[in-house]
Each structure stands twice: as C-alpha cells, then as structure tokens.
Amino acid sequence: MPSFYEKPLIRYPIYALIGVTVIAVLFLSFYNWIIGSILLVILATVLYFIKRALSDFKAEMEEYITTLSYRLKKVGEEALMEMPIGIMLFNDQFQIEWSNPFMTSCFDEDTLVGRSLFDLADSLVPLIKQEVESDTIALYEREFRVIIKREERLIYFFDVTEQIEIEKQYEDERTALAFIFLDNYDEVTQGMDDQTRSAINSEVTSLLNKWAKDYGVFLKRTSSERFIGVLNEDILTKLMKTKFSILDEVREKTTIHNVSLTLSIGVGSGVSSLQELGDLAQSSLDLALGRGGDQVAIKQQNGKVKFFGGKTNPMEKRTRVRARVISHALKEIVTESDKVMIMGHKYPDMDAIGSAIGILKVSQVNEKEGFIILDPDALDSGVEQLFAEVKLHPELWSRFITPEQALEIMTDDTLLIVVDTHKPSLVIDERVLSRSEHVIVIDHHRRGEEFIKDPILVYMEPYASSTAELVTELLEYQPKHLKVNMIEATALLAGIIVDTKSFTLRTGSRTFDAASYLRAKGADTVLVQKFLKEDITSYVKRAKLIQNASIFKEGIAITVAEDHDFYEQVTIAQAADTLLTMNGIEASFVIAKRNEEIISISARSLGDVNVQIIMEALDGGGHLTNAATQMQHTTLQEAQNRLKLTLEDYLEGGTKS
Numbered sequence: 001m002p003s004f005y006e007k008p009l010i011r012y013p014i015y016a017l018i019g020v021t022v023i024a025v026l027f028l029s030f031y032n033w034i035i036g037s038i039l040l041v042i043l044a045t046v047l048y049f050i051k052r053a054l055s056d057f058k059a060e061m062e063e064y065i066t067t068l069s070y071r072l073k074k075v076g077e078e079a080l081m082e083m084p085i086g087i088m089l090f091n092d093q094f095q096i097e098w099s100n101p102f103m104t105s106c107f108d109e110d111t112l113v114g115r116s117l118f119d120l121a122d123s124l125v126p127l128i129k130q131e132v133e134s135d136t137i138a139l140y141e142r143e144f145r146v147i148i149k150r151e152e153r154l155i156y157f158f159d160v161t162e163q164i165e166i167e168k169q170y171e172d173e174r175t176a177l178a179f180i181f182l183d184n185y186d187e188v189t190q191g192m193d194d195q196t197r198s199a200i201n202s203e204v205t206s207l208l209n210k211w212a213k214d215y216g217v218f219l220k221r222t223s224s225e226r227f228i229g230v231l232n233e234d235i236l237t238k239l240m241k242t243k244f245s246i247l248d249e250v251r252e253k254t255t256i257h258n259v260s261l262t263l264s265i266g267v268g269s270g271v272s273s274l275q276e277l278g279d280l281a282q283s284s285l286d287l288a289l290g291r292g293g294d295q296v297a298i299k300q301q302n303g304k305v306k307f308f309g310g311k312t313n314p315m316e317k318r319t320r321v322r323a324r325v326i327s328h329a330l331k332e333i334v335t336e337s338d339k340v341m342i343m344g345h346k347y348p349d350m351d352a353i354g355s356a357i358g359i360l361k362v363s364q365v366n367e368k369e370g371f372i373i374l375d376p377d378a379l380d381s382g383v384e385q386l387f388a389e390v391k392l393h394p395e396l397w398s399r400f401i402t403p404e405q406a407l408e409i410m411t412d413d414t415l416l417i418v419v420d421t422h423k424p425s426l427v428i429d430e431r432v433l434s435r436s437e438h439v440i441v442i443d444h445h446r447r448g449e450e451f452i453k454d455p456i457l458v459y460m461e462p463y464a465s466s467t468a469e470l471v472t473e474l475l476e477y478q479p480k481h482l483k484v485n486m487i488e489a490t491a492l493l494a495g496i497i498v499d500t501k502s503f504t505l506r507t508g509s510r511t512f513d514a515a516s517y518l519r520a521k522g523a524d525t526v527l528v529q530k531f532l533k534e535d536i537t538s539y540v541k542r543a544k545l546i547q548n549a550s551i552f553k554e555g556i557a558i559t560v561a562e563d564h565d566f567y568e569q570v571t572i573a574q575a576a577d578t579l580l581t582m583n584g585i586e587a588s589f590v591i592a593k594r595n596e597e598i599i600s601i602s603a604r605s606l607g608d609v610n611v612q613i614i615m616e617a618l619d620g621g622g623h624l625t626n627a628a629t630q631m632q633h634t635t636l637q638e639a640q641n642r643l644k645l646t647l648e649d650y651l652e653g654g655t656k657s
Contacts, residue, residue, distance in 0.1 A: 084102055084159065085100075085102060085156060085157065085158060086099070086100065086102050086103035086106060086144065086155075086156065086157025086158075086159075087099065087100040087102075087103060087154070087155075087156060087157070088100075088103055088112070088154070088155045088157065089152075089153060089154055090117060090153050090155070091153065092153075093116075094116055094117040094118065094124075094125050094128070095114060095115065095116055095117070096112045096113055096114065096115050096116075096117065097113065097153075098113060099111075099112045099113070103157060106139065106140060106142065106157075106159075120139060121137050121138070121139055123135075123137050124137065124146070124155075127146070127148065128148055128150065131150070132148065133147065133148060134146065134147050134148070136160065136164075139157075142159060142161045143159070143160050143161045143164045144157045144158060144159055144160065144161075145157075145158045145160045146158075171233055172232060172233050172234035172237075173232050173233070173234065174232060174233045174269070174270075174272070175230065175231075175232055175272075175274070175277065176230075176231050176232060176233055176235075176236045176267060176268065176269040176277070177228070177229070177230060177231075177267070177268045177269075177274075177277040177278060177280075177281040178217070178228070178229035178230075178231065178265055178266065178267045178268075178281060179226070179227075179228060179229075179265070179266045179267075179281045179282060179284075179285045180208070180219075180226065180227035180228070180229060180263060180264075180265050181225060181226055181227075181263070181264045181265070181266075181285060181289065181293075182204065182224075182225040182226075182261060182262075182263060183261070183262045183263065183264050183289070183293035183294060184260070184261065184262065184293075185224060185225040185261065186224075186225065188200070188254075188259045188260070188261050189201075200254060200259060200261065201224070203253055203254065204250060204253075204254065204261065205221070207246070207249055207250055207253060208227060208246070208250075211246045211249070212229065215231070215235050215238060215239060216231070216235050217229045217230070217231045217235060218230040218231070229265075233269060236267065236269060236298070240298070240306070240308070243308050243309070244265065244296045244308045244309055246263065247262070247263050247265075247294060247295065247296065247308070247309040250262065250263050251263075251294065262293055262294035263293075263294065264285060264288040264289050264293045264294065264295060264296075265284075265285070265288065265295075265296040265297070266281050266282060266283070266284030266285025266286070266287065266288055266296075266297050266299075267280075267281055267284055267296065267297070267298040267299070268280025268281035268282075268283075268284060268299060268300075269298060269299075269300055270300035270301045270302070271300075271301045276301070280299045280300070280301070281299075283299055284297040284298060284299040284305070285297070287299070287305065287447055288307075290446075290447040290460055290462070291307070291446035291447045291448075291462055292446055292462040292463060294309055295307055295308060295309035296308040296309050304449070305449040307613065307616060323470075323473040323474065323476075323477065324477045326457070326459045326474065327473075327474040327475075327476075327477035327478060328477065329457055330362065330440065330457065330459075330474060331362075331366055331478060331479075333415060333438070333440065333456065333457060334362065334363055334366045334368050334415060335366050335367075335368065336413075337368060337413055337414060337415035337438065338368075338369075338411055338413040338414060339363075339368060339369040339370065339371070339409070339410075339411075339414050339415070340359070340360075340362075340363035340368050340369070340370040340371070340414070340415045340416075340417060341370075341371055341373055341406055341410065341414060341415070341416045341417070341432065341436070342356045342359045342360055342363075342370065342371065342372045342373065342416075342417050342419060343356075343372075343373040343406075343416065343417070343418055343419070343427055343428050343429070343432060343433075344356050344418070344419050344420050344421065344427075344428060345420055345421035345423075345426045345427060345428065346375075346378055346426055346427070346428055347378055347379070347380045347569055348374070348379070348380065348383065348420070348428070349380060349383065349420075349495075349498065349569075349570070350383055350386060350491075350494045350495045350497075350498040350499075350531065351420050351466045351467050351468050351495035351496075351498060351499045352419060352420040352421075352467070352495075353372075353383055353386060353387075353491060353495070354468040354471075354491040354492045354493075354494055354495030354496075355419040355420055355442065355466070355467040355468045355470070355471040355492070355495055356372045356419050357372070357396070357488050357491045357492065358468065358471035358472060358474075358475055358488065358491075358492050359417050359419060359442070359471055360372055360396075360399055360488075361475060361478075361482070361484055361488055362471075362474065362475065362478055364482055365478045365479045365480075365481065365482040366478070366479065370399060371399055371400070371401045371405075371406065371409075372399055372400050372401070373401060373402070373403055373406050373428055373429065373432060374400045374401070374402065374428070375402065375403060375428050375429065376402065378428070380568060380569055380570055383531075385530060385531045385532075385533065386491060386494065386531050389487060389490075389527065389530075389531070390487065390491075393487050396487060396488070403428060403429035403431065403432055406429075406432050407431060407432060407435060410432070410435055410436065412437060413438075414436060414438070415436075415438045415439075415440065416432065416433065416436035416438065416439045416440070417439075417440045417441075417442065418433070418439060418440070418441050418442070418443075418452060418455075419442050419443070419467050419471070420442075420443060420444070420445075420467040421443060421445070422441050422443045422445065422447060422448070422450075422451055422452055422458075422460065423448060423450045423451070423452070423621075424450065424451075424452050424453070425450060433452065438456055439452055439454075439455045439456065440455060440456060440457045440458075440459075441455045441457070441458045441459070441460065442459045442460075442467060442470055442471065442474075443459075443460050443467060444460070444461055444462060444464040444465070444466055444467045444469070444470060444499075445460075445462065445621060445622060445623065446462040446612060446621070446622075446623060447460055447462070448616065448621045459474075462623070463508065464508075464510070464511075465496060465499055465500045465505075465506045465507055465508065465511040466495050466496050466498075466499035466500065466511075467495065468491075468492045468493075468494075468495030468496045468499070468514075469495075469496050469510065469511055469514045471492065472492050472496075472514040472517060472518060473510070473514060476517060483521070484518075484521040484522075485521075485522065486521075486522040486523070486524060488521075489518045489519075489521040489522050489523035490518075490522075490523045490524045490527050490528060492514075492518050492523070493515060493518045493519070493523040493525070493528055494528045494531050494532070496511060496514060496515055496518075497528055497532070498532070499626075501577065503515075505625055505626065506623065506625065506626070534574075538568070538571055541565070541567060541571055542571050542574050542575045542578065544561075544562075544565075545559055545561055545567070545571070545572070545575040545590055545592065546559065546575055546578055546579060548560060548561065548562075549579055549588075552589075552644065552647065553647070553651060555584060555585060555586035555587065555608075555609075556585075556586065556587045556588075556589070556609065556647065557579050557582070557585050557587070557588045557589070558588075558589045558590075558591070558640065558643065558644075559575065559579065559588075559589070559590050559591070560591045560592070560636055560637075560640050561590075561591065561592035561593060561636065563593070563635075563636055565592070565593065566592075566593050566594065566595055567592040567593065567594065567600075568594075569594065569600055569602075569628075571592075572590050572592050572594075572600050572602045573590075573602045573628070575590045575592075575602070576588045576589065576590040576602040576603060576604040577604055579604070580604045580605070580606065586605060586606050586608050586609055587603070587604065587605035587606070587608075587609035587611060588603070588604050588605075589601060589602070589603050589611075589643060590602045590603075591636060591639050591640055591643065592636075593636065594630070597632055597633065598630050598631070598632055599630070599631045599632075599634060599635075599636060599639045600628065600629075600630050600631075601615070601618065601620070601628060601629050601630075601631070601639065601643060602628045603615055603622070603626075603627045603628060604625065604626055605624070605625045606625065607624060607625055609650075610624050610650075611623075611624070611625065611626070611627040612624055612627045613650065614627070614643075614646055614647060614650055615627035615628060615629045617646045617649075617650075618631070618642060618643065618646060619631075
C-alpha cells in the first residue's frame with residue numbers, strides 16, 4: 001500500500017510545483033545570472049528540507065501503520081480467544097476441528113477437538129443439513145443463538161440465556177383479566193329463604209376467595225353473580241395445568257345444598273392494552289355461556305381459544321319468552337328479504353333436513369319464496385328414506401335446489417339461514433355463505449372457536465335436544481294462516497327423534513312439548529320409524545365395526561375399521577351408539593374411513609366423559625355426550641394415535657368425573 005506522500009493526489013502536485021519553480025529560476029537567470037544563482041541556492045536548500053521532511057513523514061507514517069497493524073492483529077486474536085462468543089470449526093463428517101476457549105469453557109472440558117457435533121446437541125447437525133442460517137438451541141442448561149456459515153464450516157455461538165429469561169419473565173408477568181359468572185345463581189336461589197341463600201352465597205364466595213389466594217389472583221365481587229379476577233400469564237398457566245379445578249369444586253360443594261350451581265369464566269390474555277383485555281375477557285365469557293356454561297374460555301389476540309370444563313349437560317334455562325322474541329325477529333327479517341335460502345351442514349342428517357324444512361315453512365307463512373340448498377353428490381344414506389318420501393310431494397321437492405342454482409338466483413336482499421351448524425367450514429357450500437350479506441344462524445351445538453362472521457341474528461341453544469326442536473318452537477309463534485302439513489311435521493319429528501336417540505339422550509321437558517305440537521300437526525311416528533330403517537348390509541357393516549372394538553382405558557372403548565373399508569357417517573355414529581349400550585362402557589370412539597381422503601371419528605358417552613372437549617382437540621366438536629370430527633390426509637393408525645394421545649391428556653387432567 002503506498003505511503004501518504006506517495007499517493008498520486010499528493011505526489012503529482014509537489015512534482016509539478018518543483019518543476020515550475022526550476023523553470024522560473026532558469027528563465028530569470030537568463031536575464032540576471034546573479035539573482036538566478038541566489039535563487040538556485042535558495043531552491044536547493046528548500047528542496048533539501050522538503051525531501052528531509054517527506055522522509056521523516058514517511059518514516060513516521062510507516063511506524064504508525066506498523067503499530068496499528070500489530071494492534072489490530074492483537075485485538076483480533078484477543079477477540080477470537082477472549083470474547084464471550086463461541087466459535088467452532090467442523091469438518092465434513094461433523095467433527096469439531098477447532099474451538100475457541102470460550103466454547104470449550106462452556107462444556108467444562110480441556111478440548112472439544114475430535115468430538116462429534118452430535119455429542120454437543122442433537123439439533124445442531126439437522127440445522128446444518130436443513131440450511132438454517134440461525135436458530136436457538138439448548139446446550140448444558142444454557143440457551144445459545146447459533147449462526148452457521150456452511151461454506152467456511154464455521155459456527156458462532158451467542159449465549160442468550162439471560163435474554164430468554166428476561167423475555168420469559170416479561171411474558172409471565174403480562175396481565176390477564178378474568179370475568180367470572182355464576183351461571184344460574186338467580187334461578188337456583190329464587191324462592192329460597194334468606195338463611196339458605198346466605199349459606200350458598202357464603203360457600204361460593206369462600207371457595208372463590210381461597211382459590212384466588214392459593215394462586216395469587218386478585219378477586220373482586222361486582223354483583224351477586226359476577227366477579228372480576230386480575231392475574232398474570234404465569235398464574236394463568238398454572239391454572240390451565242389444573243384444568244381450572246375450581247369449576248368442579250363449586251359444582252360439588254353446592255350439591256350439598258341440593259342445588260346445582262356452576263361457574264363460567266372468560267379470560268382475556270396476550271395483549272398489553274387493558275381495554276383489549278377487557279374486550280377479550282367479555283368475548284370469552286359470552287362464548288363460554290353460549291356453549292352452555294360450566295366452563296372456561298381463554299381467548300388471545302390471535303383469535304385462538306382454549307376451553308376447559310364443560311363437564312355437565314347445559315341446564316334448560318331458555319324460556320318461551322325468548323323463543324317468541326326470536327320468532328318475531330325472524331319474521332321481521334324474513335319479510336324484509338326478497339327470498340330465503342336455507343342451508344345445513346355437509347352430508348346433512350335428519351336434524352339438518354328436518355329443521356331446514358321447518359324454516360322453509362317459516363318463509364312460506366310470511367309469503368316469501370324459500371329454497372333449501374342441497375348438494376346431490378354429498379348425501380348421507382341415513383336420509384335417503386326421507387328424500388324418497390319428500391319426492392312424493394312435488395310442491396315440497398321443488399323447493400330443493402343445488403348450490404349453483406342458489407348462486408344464480410341470489411340477490412343482495414336474499415336472506416340465508418344456516419341450520420344445525422355455526423361453522424363456515426361445515427356448511428354445504430361456502431360460496432353461498434360468502435355471497436350473502438344477511439345471515440341467520442340457528443343451531444343447538446355448543447359454540448366453537450370457528451363461527452360464521454357477522455350474522456344478523458343468532459339463535460343458539462346448546463341445551464336443546466336438536467335444531468328441529470328449536471325450529472318447531474319458532475313455528476309455534478309464526479302466523480297461523482298456512483298450516484304445517486304431515487310430511488313437514490314428520491320431518492321435524494324425525495330430526496328430534498334421531499338426535500335424542502328416541503328421547504333417551506339430551507331430552508328436556510321442552511323436547512316433549514315440541515314433539516307433542518308436531519304430533520298434533522299430523523306427524524306420523526310410523527313413517528319416522530320407516531325413515532330410520534336400515535338394510536341388512538349396513539347392519540352387518542356396523543356389526544363388523546363393533547367386532548373390532550377394544551378397551552383403551554377403564555370404561556373407554558375404541559374401534560378402528562379395516563383400512564380397505566369405507567363407511568357412511570350414519571353407520572359410524574350408530575356403531576358408537578351401540579358400543580355405549582354394552583356393560584361397563586362409559587364412552588365409545590369409532591374410527592373409520594368415509595372415503596380415500598376423509599377419516600371420521602364418532603364419539604359417544606353417558607356423561608361422565610366429555611367427548612366434546614376431546615373432539616374439539618381434534619378440530620371437531622359437538623356435545624358433552626355426542627361429538628365427532630373428520631381428518632384429512634392421514635391414516636387410520638395416525639388418527640388412532642392422535643385420539644389416544646388426546647384421551648391421555650384429558651384423563652391426566654382429571655376432567656373425567
């Protein structure tokens with residue numbers, strides 16, 4: 001590298017100046033040699049001192065550069081050997097060729113040379129092979145961020161243990177907000193004397209205060225049935241590990257007083273804004289109550305929701321006043337629409353078809369054209385007998401259309417009513433759902449995380465036996481000038497009978513009231529039995545499924561179909577129902593293929609095992625005693641393994657009564 005004075009920008013101007021001066025002196029000497037001689041002597045002297053100064057400057061500059069190079073080299077060596085950054089070289093066989101002292105000191109060894117990277121951490125070699133540039137790994141109870149330079153076969157290790165601990169501490173100390181609601185306090189205490197009411201109040205308050213004190217939750221009662229709890233993420237994690245056992249404690253303790261008092265808790269977490277926390281907590285509480293109460297819903301900013309509890313069947317709390325209000329609201333919305341589209345879930349069952357026919361009648365009594373959307377290529381064999389009967393009534397059969405036909409005739413003023421489901425992914429055709437700006441949801445399932453966006457009216461009653469029961473009650477408050485005929489009443493009754501297993505499960509007093517109303521309108525119970533008949537082939541296939549059953553845990557039966565067999569959803573569900581009738585079986589799970597791509601799991605229980613929670617963990621849903629899920633792009637064995645892991649987690653959490 002040239003010295004400072006040797007650089008062209010410095011050297012050339014100096015040479016040019018000297019040359020010009022010499023020419024000027026020679027030119028002057030030509031006219032006056034004495035002055036010229038004096039100037040030459042002066043010039044020579046100046047040139048001598050300039051040369052000497054330049055030489056001294058060059059020597060000083062070279063000494064400075066030499067010293068700086070030495071210092072830089074020494075700093076580099078010290079940085080390499082002394083800085084708290086791990087540096088490691090490896091060969092093609094992933095063996096360590098060299099490491100700096102800091103890296104060696106992390107392992108309390110004299111040298112790492114010759115050891116395999118597999119010995120240090122199982123995740124190192126996979127990271128190198130996956131061409132990951134940077135990641136965090138654990139080494140000897142420390143956390144390191146590694147940066148991999150593959151071409152140089154070099155790895156840098158940065159100790160980020162303290163940083164991760166600080167981040168974890170920050171996350172653990174973030175505030176969470178809980179809204180606690182005594183589901184049925186007013187109903188339970190109504191009519192009680194002051195002493196009994198005070199005893200129950202004291203019992204519940206004592207339980208909640210002790211629970212809050214044990215876990216460090218700040219608890220404040222805001223009314224007779226509402227509490228607010230302030231906690232942090234660390235406390236929330238501990239509560240989730242206990243599966244919120246306070247739910248069971250309150251239910252069991254209040255049973256002593258011959259009452260059934262339950263809690264619903266909505267928790268908001270994952271955000272810094274207190275206002276957002278409050279909104280999330282209230283939304284979670286609404287969701288927990290919408291699913292029937294006696295459970296906890298935890299919602300975060302990303303929309304993810306976790307559920308705990310829900311072990312009891314929802315209590316029948318709805319009143320005829322609410323049914324009448326909803327019915328009148330439905331009437332007003334229908335009359336403001338140009339036409340009504342009714343859609344159920346994929347592979348509709350008797351309840352979905354029956355309730356759709358009931359809503360069709362609602363549109364007709366309000367003098368609006370109505371249509372039931374049906375995919376002819378996605379029908380369940382369980383409703384074939386019903387459709388065979390409906391086809392004998394051309395006026396009714398003409399109201400069934402395909403999704404494509406629906407899309408052609410829909411307008412901006414068309415009303416879409418979704419029955420027997422509230423999940424967008426389960427409707428017959430999502431295009432119809434996205435096309436409609438006015439949507440009503442009528443369902444009897446417990447509300448899940450996925451929900452139809454911005455419906456104008458929601459009528460969800462998880463304690464109802466079926467959607468057909470809800471629709472029947474709505475029909476009772478509609479105009480009477482158009483009578484319900486036999487086939488319509490029979491379809492609604494069939495939906496109730498199928499979902500209640502002939503009035504044996506999830507049956508309340510309102511269920512019998514609805515059935516009585518339909519019977520009075522001409523519902524044919526013999527025809528219902530005809531709808532429910534099955535052929536010998538289906539019976540044999542169901543028996544084959546049951547034959548494969550095995551006991552997973554005490555009281556829990558699992559059966560897996562043969563890999564080459566395909567089953568209708570109704571057959572899978574019937575097999576689960578049949579298993580539940582066996583001695584010693586509290587819960588049954590049937591896993592079978594619907595087709596080459598879809599595997600279905602039907603789950604049933606007598607109430608001690610919450611199959612809804614189990615199926616929700618597998619992206620399904622349903623009720624406490626009746627639930628299901630579908631899996632795609634998997635095998636029967638993988639589905640069985642996932643189910644068993646979910647059951648293990650459920651049972652270990654103590655959520656089985």
